[in-house]
Amino acid sequence: MVETIFKSFKGKLPDKILDDVRENLPSKITKDKVKKILEQVKKEFDEMQVEAGESVGLVAAESIGEQGTQMTLNTFHYAGVAEMNVTVGLPRLIEILDGRKTLSTPMMEVYLKPPYNKGKDIKKIALSIKETKLDDLSAEFSINIADLIVEVVINQKTLELMGLDMKDVVKAVEKGMKDAEVKAKGDAIIIKPGKEEGIQELYKLKEKIKEIHIGGIKGVKQVLPVRRGEEFIIITAGSNLKVAFDKEYVDEERTTTNNIHEVAEVLGIEAARQTIINEVLKVIENQGLNIDKRHMMLVADMMCNTGTIKGITRYGVVSRKSSVLARASFETPIKHIISAALVGERDNLTSVVENVMLNQPVPVGTGLPGLITKAK
Amino acid sequence: MTEVFINSKFKGEVDDPKKFVDSIIEERRKGNLSYNVNVVYDEESDLINVDCSKGRLVRPLIVVKNGKPTLTDKHISQLEKGEIEWEDLLKQGVIEYLDAAEEENAYVAFFEHELTPEHTHLEIHPLSLLGLTASLVPYGNFSHAVRIAIGSKNQKQAIGFYASNFAVRMDMDVNLLHYPQTPLVRSIMYDIADYDKHPSGQNIVVAVMSYKGYNIEDAIVINKGSVDRGFGRSSYFRPAVSEELRYAGGLTDEICIPDKDIKGYKSEVDYRHLEEEGVIYPEAKVAEGDVLIGKTSPPRFLSSMDEYNLTSNIRRESSVSLKHGEHGVVDFVLLTENGEGNKLVQVRLRDLRIPEIGDKFTSRHGQKGVIGMLVPHSDMPFTASGITPDLCFSPHGIPSRMTISHLIEMVGAKVGALAGRRIEGTTFTAEPEKALREELKRLGFRDNGTETMYNGETGEQMLAKVYIGNMFYLKLKHMVANKLHARARGPIQLLTRQPTEGRAKEGGLRLGEMEKDTFVAHGASLLLKERFDSDKTLVPVCEQCGLLAVFNEYKNKMYCPVCGDNVEINTVEISYAFKLMLDEFKSLGVYPKIELKDKF
Numbered sequence: 001m002v003e004t005i006f007k008s009f010k011g012k013l014p015d016k017i018l019d020d021v022r023e024n025l026p027s028k029i030t031k032d033k034v035k036k037i038l039e040q041v042k043k044e045f046d047e048m049q050v051e052a053g054e055s056v057g058l059v060a061a062e063s064i065g066e067q068g069t070q071m072t073l074n075t076f077h078y079a080g081v082a083e084m085n086v087t088v089g090l091p092r093l094i095e096i097l098d099g100r101k102t103l104s105t106p107m108m109e110v111y112l113k114p115p116y117n118k119g120k121d122i123k124k125i126a127l128s129i130k131e132t133k134l135d136d137l138s139a140e141f142s143i144n145i146a147d148l149i150v151e152v153v154i155n156q157k158t159l160e161l162m163g164l165d166m167k168d169v170v171k172a173v174e175k176g177m178k179d180a181e182v183k184a185k186g187d188a189i190i191i192k193p194g195k196e197e198g199i200q201e202l203y204k205l206k207e208k209i210k211e212i213h214i215g216g217i218k219g220v221k222q223v224l225p226v227r228r229g230e231e232f233i234i235i236t237a238g239s240n241l242k243v244a245f246d247k248e249y250v251d252e253e254r255t256t257t258n259n260i261h262e263v264a265e266v267l268g269i270e271a272a273r274q275t276i277i278n279e280v281l282k283v284i285e286n287q288g289l290n291i292d293k294r295h296m297m298l299v300a301d302m303m304c305n306t307g308t309i310k311g312i313t314r315y316g317v318v319s320r321k322s323s324v325l326a327r328a329s330f331e332t333p334i335k336h337i338i339s340a341a342l343v344g345e346r347d348n349l350t351s352v353v354e355n356v357m358l359n360q361p362v363p364v365g366t367g368l369p370g371l372i373t374k375a376k
Numbered sequence: 377m378t379e380v381f382i383n384s385k386f387k388g389e390v391d392d393p394k395k396f397v398d399s400i401i402e403e404r405r406k407g408n409l410s411y412n413v414n415v416v417y418d419e420e421s422d423l424i425n426v427d428c429s430k431g432r433l434v435r436p437l438i439v440v441k442n443g444k445p446t447l448t449d450k451h452i453s454q455l456e457k458g459e460i461e462w463e464d465l466l467k468q469g470v471i472e473y474l475d476a477a478e479e480e481n482a483y484v485a486f487f488e489h490e491l492t493p494e495h496t497h498l499e500i501h502p503l504s505l506l507g508l509t510a511s512l513v514p515y516g517n518f519s520h521a522v523r524i525a526i527g528s529k530n531q532k533q534a535i536g537f538y539a540s541n542f543a544v545r546m547d548m549d550v551n552l553l554h555y556p557q558t559p560l561v562r563s564i565m566y567d568i569a570d571y572d573k574h575p576s577g578q579n580i581v582v583a584v585m586s587y588k589g590y591n592i593e594d595a596i597v598i599n600k601g602s603v604d605r606g607f608g609r610s611s612y613f614r615p616a617v618s619e620e621l622r623y624a625g626g627l628t629d630e631i632c633i634p635d636k637d638i639k640g641y642k643s644e645v646d647y648r649h650l651e652e653e654g655v656i657y658p659e660a661k662v663a664e665g666d667v668l669i670g671k672t673s674p675p676r677f678l679s680s681m682d683e684y685n686l687t688s689n690i691r692r693e694s695s696v697s698l699k700h701g702e703h704g705v706v707d708f709v710l711l712t713e714n715g716e717g718n719k720l721v722q723v724r725l726r727d728l729r730i731p732e733i734g735d736k737f738t739s740r741h742g743q744k745g746v747i748g749m750l751v752p753h754s755d756m757p758f759t760a761s762g763i764t765p766d767l768c769f770s771p772h773g774i775p776s777r778m779t780i781s782h783l784i785e786m787v788g789a790k791v792g793a794l795a796g797r798r799i800e801g802t803t804f805t806a807e808p809e810k811a812l813r814e815e816l817k818r819l820g821f822r823d824n825g826t827e828t829m830y831n832g833e834t835g836e837q838m839l840a841k842v843y844i845g846n847m848f849y850l851k852l853k854h855m856v857a858n859k860l861h862a863r864a865r866g867p868i869q870l871l872t873r874q875p876t877e878g879r880a881k882e883g884g885l886r887l888g889e890m891e892k893d894t895f896v897a898h899g900a901s902l903l904l905k906e907r908f909d910s911d912k913t914l915v916p917v918c919e920q921c922g923l924l925a926v927f928n929e930y931k932n933k934m935y936c937p938v939c940g941d942n943v944e945i946n947t948v949e950i951s952y953a954f955k956l957m958l959d960e961f962k963s964l965g966v967y968p969k970i971e972l973k974d975k976f
Binding site: 053054055058059062337338341352356357358359360361362363364365366367368370 | 892893896897898899900901902904905908909911912949950951953954957961964965966967975
C-alpha cells in the first residue's frame, strides 16, 4: 500500500528525504494523499537543484571567504577550551583548507566501549593512553661517575597509578636501550652502557634514557577525561589514531581525530572527506557564523577526489588545473609559463579566468550554451 | 655591595645603595648635578643605574617633601610677577624631570589634596598626561579614551585661521575659515597654546534629534540659514608656479602670450585672461583649461642636423593651465625672480567653499559626520523661545560610542552662551556637571538640557523633549568639491590601453577581481565581457604560425611577419592587455601559438 508508493519514488528522491517524509506522515492517511505529498516533495526537490552553468565553486569560495573576513577580528577572543589549548578561528580554517600535514594542535576524541565508558577507572584508562616516558616516572636521575652507570629512581606512586610494576619498566628500558645492561635495585633502575664510555657520552646517554617510551600512545601529550551525555570520553592533545585503535577498550567506530591526513591513512579517503567537512563546520559554528554545509562538501570533494588529500594551495588543488593561464594567474606565474613552454602545453580556454584574460565570454551562466544551426 | 652603572656601563660598587641614590638626588636638587641626571635603584636585582644619556623621555614633576609640595604660593606669585622663571624652579629643586626608569621609584599624586607623607612627587597638572591636541577636548575624562584620540586627530584636520599673514603667503593647498570663533567650553590648553589667535571652529546650536532620516549613519542636517549667514564658509588656496629656465646654447623659456604657430598651441580662448607679460590678472574667474601663466620653451632635442629642419625649430608651449575639474578666482599674482636670477611667476588661486552635501564636520569628541541635507531655515524645528538649531545630530551616534563629553559640552556651552561667560572644561579639573545644571536652571531652562520643540514645517509640538545646546563645531578639510568624480569616457594609459587611474587623471572606477566574481556568480557572462571591454582590440592572427600578424593600412592588406603574405590571416577580438602579455611571452623566449577555431 503506502510502501509501494514510496518504492516507486526510490531513486527519484534521496533515501534521506523519503525517510523524513515517512516519519512525519500522520498515522491515518490515504494513499492518494501520500502520492500527492511525494509528488510535491519531488517538485520542490527538483526546483532546489543547482542548474547547469551555475558557478558553484565560486559561490562556495565567496560564501566561506566573505564570512572568513569577519572571523579574523573575532579570533583572539576565543583561545582555550577546558584546560586544553586548541587552534580555532581563521588559523584553524587555513590549516584545514591548506591540507597541512602537521597541525598546530592535533587532537583525538577517544570514545570507549562499554563497560569502560561508564566512568569507572576513567583516570587510569586516560593515563594509559597518555604517552609516558621514563622521565615522567622518575623521581631522580643521577650519574655514578665511579661506576660509569646511570641511576634512575622511580616514583612508585606514579608507577602504581599507571598500573605498572618495576619489571615492566625494566623491560621497556631494555627495549629502548639495545645493548645496555638494565637492572632493578630497590626503587631504582641501574643502566650500564654496553661499551665503556666517557663521562661526556654518559651525559648524552642520560638525556636519551629520559626519552625512553614506557607506555601509552606515542604522540599523546595530554589527556582529559570528559563526560559527554551518559558516557565518559577522553580528549587528547596529540593524535595517533592507528595505535589508539589497537587498544581493546577504544571504540573504533566513534573515535575521531582532527588530523585529516591520519584519517585518510587509517580510515580511507571518504572518511577524510567527512572529517574535512566536520572540522570546517566546527570552526564556523564556533565563530557563530552560518554557512551552508554544501559549500564545505564541495570544497572537501575538490580536496579529496584524487584519492589523496590536496590542499587549496598552488601545490595542491590549483596545480591540477588543466589550464596554464589559470594556474599562472594564481601565484608563481613565471614558473608555470616556463614549465608549460618546455613541454609545449596547450590551453583550451575552457574555464573562467582564461576567458576573462582574453576578454571572451566566460563559460558559465549565460555564457555556457551556444546556438547550433546548420550551415547552408 | 651594590653595583653602580652609569649609562649602562659598570663603574663601581657602593655599600649603602639607598644613601647613594638619595645623595645623588639631593645633589641634583641643589643644582650641583645637572637636572638631566636620573638615578634608579633596582632592589630586585640590587643595582643602581645612573642615566644621563640622550634620547630618554623625561617629564617635569613638583617635588614633594613630607607630604607638602615644595612649590609654594610664594613661588607662584613670583612667577606671576616675572621675578623668577621655569629654569629657576629647576635650579631650586622645586621641579625636577624624571625619566621612565626613575619614575618607577616615585609615588606621584594626581591632585594636591591627595598628598600623603609617602608621596614623593606631585603632578603639575593632571592634564600633562595628555598631549597638545588631546588636551583640547573638553571634559575628556567623561569619554572613552579611543574617542578622545579620534577627536584630537580630527582637530588636526580642521579648517581654521591657520596664520595671520595668510594674505602674503604662498602656501600649497590650504584652507581658511571665514568667521572663526573661539570655543565657549575650553580647557587651559586653549590659553597656553594661544588658541584665540588661530581658532578653527564655530559655536553653533546643536539639537540631538533626527530630521526626516537625512542624518542617519553619522550624517548631519545643517540649517541653510546658518550657512547663508556664514557658518562653515571657507576659502581654498592653491598656487601655480612657473619660471623662465635657461638651457644650454643660450636658449631660455619665455613667459609671454604664446604665438599661434607654436607647437602645442591650445586655443585662443584659453589664453584670453593673459595680460601683455603673459601673466593672468588678479580677480579673473578661471575654469578648466584656462591658462594662468603663458610660457614657451625651446625645442626639446636640438642637434646640428635639426638646424636645417624647419619643423623642429619651432618653440613649444609650456604654459601653466588649470587641470581637469579645477576652477576658482585668481587671488594674488607675484612677479619675482629665483635664486639664479631667472624670472619667477607665482599665481595664487582662490575658491570659495560654501558648505554643501558631503562636506565633513566634527565636534571635538570624535563625532564626525558629513552633511546629509541642508534645510531652509523656515523648515528647521524651533524651540519655545524661538531658537532654531544650526545642526541636527543623530541620537544614534551616542550610545555605542559613549561620548559623554559631547553631551556635557552641549550643556556647558548653553550655560556659557546664556550667562555670557566662558566655561572651564579642562579634562580632570572642569566645572562639575552638577554646577552647570544648577546654573542652567537658574537661567530659566530645564536642567537636563532638553527643551520643547516644534515641527518647523507644520508648527506641531513634538511629543519628545529634545536635547539642545551649543557646541563648538569644526569644518574638516575633506570636502566633496575635492573628491567628486565620475567618468564615462576618458583618457587611457599608453602601455595597456586601459583607463587611467585616479581623479586627477580623470580615471576610471576599477571593476576589480572581487567585483568580477559577483558577475561570474550571477552567471552574467556577457555583461562581464562588456565591463572588461575597455581595452578590447581587433588583432590579426596568422593561421599558420599562430603569432600576431600585421595589418598594413596603406595597402589594406594583412601579412604575417614570419610566414609572409600568402597565408590565411583572420582577425580576432581580444583585450589589449592579453596582446601585451603575448608580447612579453615572446620576449621571454616563449612561443605563444594561437589556434583559431570557428565559434559556431
